[in-house]
Amino acid sequence: MAQISSEETLIGQNDTPFFHPMPWARNPHLQTMLPRLLRRRVLFTPVWHRLDLPDGDFVDLAWSEDPHQARHKPRLVVFHGLEGSLHSPYAHGLINAAKARGWLGVVMHFRGCSGEPNRLNRIYHSGETEDGTWFLHWLQREFGNVPTAAVGYSLGGNMLACLLAKEGAQAPLDAAAIVSAPFVLEACSYHMEKGFSRVYQRYLLNLLKGNATRKLKAYPGTLPIELAQLKQVRRLREFDDLITARIHGFADAIDYYRQCSAMPLLNQIAKPTLIIHAKDDPFMDHHVIPDPDTLPPQVEYQLTEHGGHVGFVGGTLRHPEMWLEKRIPDWLKTYLGA
Template identity: 75%
Template sequence: MDQTSPVELNFNHDDGQEFRPMRGLSNPHLQTMLPRVFRRRVNFKPHWQRLDMPDGDFVDLAWSEDPREASHKPRLVVFHGLEGSLHSPYAHGLMEAAQKRGWLGVVMHFRGCSGVPNRMKRIYHSGETEDGTFFLNWLSQRYGEMPTAAVGFSLGGNMLACLMAKQGVDCTLKAGVVVSAPLMLEQCCYHMEQGFSRFYQRYLLNLLKKNAARKLRSYPGTLPVDLRQLKGVRRIRDFDDLITSKIHGFADALDYYRQCSAMPLLPDIAKPTLIIHAKDDPFMDHHVIPDKASLPANIEYQLTSHGGHVGFVGGTLRKPEMWLEQRIPDWLTTYLDK
C-alpha cells in the first residue's frame, strides 16, 4: 500500500458524523494528550465486580451501575488499550455517555490492568480473545439476554476485531466499534521506534514494566524474566520477545505480531462494525488502513484527517467536545435501542 492510500480512502459523511478538531489544536500529539486534560476524573460511581476465570485467574469488571439492578438495559462493553483501565479518559468518558443513553456500561479489565496483579503465568495481548469470549458468554448467562455491543480502543480494538472475526456469524454481539487500533502489529512496532513516536513507546513501556514488576513481586516465577532482566528492557518489541510471546506460546515478538494482527481477519467479521482511525495517529502509519475493496458491506470505515491516537477532541477550550462520546453512541443506537 503506498503513501497516498489514506487520501483515497476518505468516505462521505453527514455533518454530524464529521470530526472537526478544536480550533488551533489539531496537532496529533495535542489531540492524543488533550483527553487527559478534559477527562481527568470519573464522573460516576463505578460498581466493581471480580470475575473468576476457568483457569483459576480473574479479571475485574467496572460497571456504570449495579448490573443486578440494570440487567434490563442494553449493554455496552468497553475493551481498553495497552495498560489502560476504567481510569483511561476514553473508557470512563464513553461509560458516562452510555449511562446518559440509558445503557449499562462495563469495562472488562485485561488481566493485571485493574491495579491488582493476576495470579497465573499469563497476561494479555492484542490477539488474546479467550478472556473476552468467556466474559461475553458469562454476561448473557449471568444477567440474561439483552442487546450488547462492544467498543475496543487501540490494543483492545485489535483484540475485539480478532474476536468478532473468529466468531463470525455466531458472534454474540449486535455490533462492534474499533477505535485507533494497530491492525498491523509488526508495522506499528517499527513505527513506534521512530521519531517522536519513541516518546509514546517509552511511556507505554514504563507502564508495562511497572505492571510486570508488581506481578513478579506478588507472584514470583509467573513471568519468564526476573526483575533485573525486566529493568534492562528498552523497547516494547523486547518486552514482547521476552515476556508476551513466551508466555502465550509464540516463537518470538514477530511471530506474535504476525499471528495476532486483525487486518487479515477483517473480511471474516459478520456483524455490523464501525472502524474509526485518524490519518495523523502518531502510534501508527498507513499500513493500518485497510483496502476499501477488501471490507465486507457490514463494516463501515471512517478515516479522519485529524484526531491523533484515541483523541478526537473538538469544540473550544471553554466548551470541549469529546467527539467519540457522541459518534460511537449515535452509531450504536440502531443496534442497542430496539
Template identity: 65%
Template sequence: MNQNSIEAVNFTPLAGLHNPHLQTLLPRLLRRRVHLKPHWQRLDLPDGDFVDLAWSEDPQGAKHKPRVVLFHGLEGSIRSPYAHGLMQACQQQGWLSVVMHFRGCSGVPNRLNRIYHSGETEDARFFLNWLRSTWGEVPTAAIGVSLGGNMLACLLGEQRGDIPLEAAVVISAPLELEPCSVKLESGFSRFYQYYLLTQLKKNALRKLRAWPDSLPVDLLQLKGFRRLRDFDDAVTSRAHGFVDAGDYYRRASAMPLLKQIETPLLIIHAKDDPFMTDAVIPSHEQLSASTTYQLTTHGGHVGFVGGSLRRPQMWLEQRVPQWLTPWLEATT
C-alpha cells in the same frame, strides 16, 4: 449504513489544536477525574485466573438496560480518559456499560504465568457469553480501543460460535502490529513507547512481587528493556506460546481477519495517528460487507477533541453512541 468503504468523516479538531500529539494528549487534561462511581465485580475464569469488571452501576438493578462492553488499550483501565468518558456517554443514553479489565490491568496481579495480548480473544469470548447467561439477553454492543480494538476485531473475525453482540466499534486499533511497533521507535512517537513500556514494567514488577517466577524474566532483565519490542520478545511472546515478537505481531494482527467479520462494525482511525502508519488502513477489498470504515484527517490516537477552548467536545463520545443507537434501541 454499512458502507464497506474508506472515506473522510466530518470531524473538526479544536481550533488551533489539530496537531496529532496535542489531540492524543488533550483527553488526559480534559478527562482527568473519574466522575463515575463504578461497581466492581471479580469474574473467575475457567483456567483458575480472573478478570475484574467495572460497571457503570450495579447490574442487578439494570439487567433490562441495553449493554455496552468496553475493552481498553495497552495498560489501560477504567481510569483511562476514553474509558470513563465513553461510559458516561453510554450512561447518558440510558445504557449499562462495563469495562472488562484484561488480566492484571485492574491494579491486582493475575495469578497465572501469563498476562494478556493484542490477539488474546478467549477471555473476551468467555466474558461475553457469561454476560448473556448471567444477566440475560438484552441488546449488547462492544467497544474496543487501541489494543482492545485489535483484540475485538480478531474476536469478530474468528467467528467461532455465536458472539452475542448486536454491533461493535473499534477505535484507533493497530490492525497491523509490526509497522506500529516500528513507528513507536521513531520521532516523538518514542515518547509514547517510553510511557507504555514504563507502565508495562510497573505491572510486570507488581506481578513478580506477588507471584515470583510468574513471568519468563527476572527483575534485572525487566529493567533492561528499552523498546516495546524487547518486552514482547521476552515476555509477551514467551508467556503465550509465540516464537518471538515478530511471530506474535504476525499472528495477533486483526487485518487478515477483517474480511470474515459478520457483526455490524464501525472502525474509526485518524490518518495522523502517531501510533500507526498507513499500513493499518485497510483497503476496500479487506473489509467485510458488515463493516463501516471511517478515516478522519485529524484526531491523533484516541483523541478526537473538537469544539472550542471554552467548550471542548469529545467527538468519540458523540459519534460512538450515535452509531450504536439503532442496534441497541431497536428491540427495546
C-alpha cells in the same frame, strides 16, 4: 464492499458526522494527550466486580451501575488499550455517555490491568480473545439476552476485531466499534521506534514494566524474566520478545505480531462494525488502513484527517467536545436503542 467514510464524503450526512478538531489543537500529539488533561476524573461511581475465570485467574469489571438492577438495559462493553483501565479517559468517558443514554456500561479489564496483578503465568495481548469471548458469553448467561455492543480501543480494538472474526455470526454481540486499532502489529512496532513516537513507546513501556514488576513481586516465577533483566528492557518489541511471546507460546515478538494482527481477518467480521482511524495517529502509519475492497458490507470504515491516537477532541478549550462519546453512541443506537 464496506461503507467508507471520509471527511469529503461525510459532508451533509447528519447520520454520519465527521470530526472537527479543536481549532488550535489539530496537532496529532495535542489530540492524543488532551483527553488526559481534560478528562482526569471519572464522572460516575463505578460498581466493581471480580469475575473468576475457569482457569483460576480473574478479571475485574467496572460497571456504570449495579448490573443486577439494570439487567434489562441494553449493554455496552468497553475493551481498553495497552495498560488501560476504567481510569483511561476514553473508557470512563464512553461509559458515562452510555449511562446518559440509558444503557448499562461495563469495562472488562484485561488480566492485571485493574491495579492488582493476576495470579497465573500469563497476561494479555493484542490477539488474546479467549477472556473477552468467555466474558461476553458469561454476560449473556448471567444477565439475559438484551441488545449488546462492544467497543475496543487500540490494543483492545485489534483484540475485538480478532474476536469478531473468529466468532463470526456466533459472536454474542449485536454491533461493535473499533477505534485507533493497530491492525498490523509488526509495522506499528517499527513505527513506535521512530521520531516523536519514541516518547509514547517509553511511556507505554514504563507502564508495562511497572505492571510486570508488581506481578513478579506478588507472584515470583510467573514471568519468564527476572527483575534485573526487566529493568534493562528499552523497547516494546523487546518486552514482547522476553515476556509476551514467551508466556503465550509464540516463537518471538515478530511471530506474535504476525499471528495476532487483525488486518487479514477483517473480511471475516459478520456483525455490524464501525472502525475509526485518524490519518495522523502517531502510534501507527498507513499500514493499518484497510483496503476498502476487502471489507464486508457490514463494516463501516471512517478515516479522519485529524484525531491523533484515541484523541478526537473537538469544540473549544472552554467547551471541549469528546467526539467519540457522541459518534459511537449515535452509531450504536440503531442496535441498542435510542
